[in-house]
Amino acid sequence: MDKRTYDALERWAADEFRSINGQIEYLLHQELRKAGRLKAGARSNPQKTNEKKSGK
Numbered sequence: 001m002d003k004r005t006y007d008a009l010e011r012w013a014a015d016e017f018r019s020i021n022g023q024i025e026y027l028l029h030q031e032l033r034k035a036g037r038l039k040a041g042a043r044s045n046p047q048k049t050n051e052k053k054s055g056k
Contacts (some may be wrong), residue, residue, distance in 0.1 A: 013023035
C-alpha cells in the first residue's frame, strides 16, 4: 500500500477510534456485504466461528 493511502486510512481509523487493521476489516466487511458476497446475518468475526468448531 502506498504511503498516501496508508496515511489517509490511518487518519480515518483514528477518527472512528479503530486500529488500522480494524478499519481495514470494517471496510472489507462492508464492501463484501454491498457486493452480495456476505450474507446479511453472517458473523462479523470469522475467528470466533472457527473457535467454536475447534472447541476453544
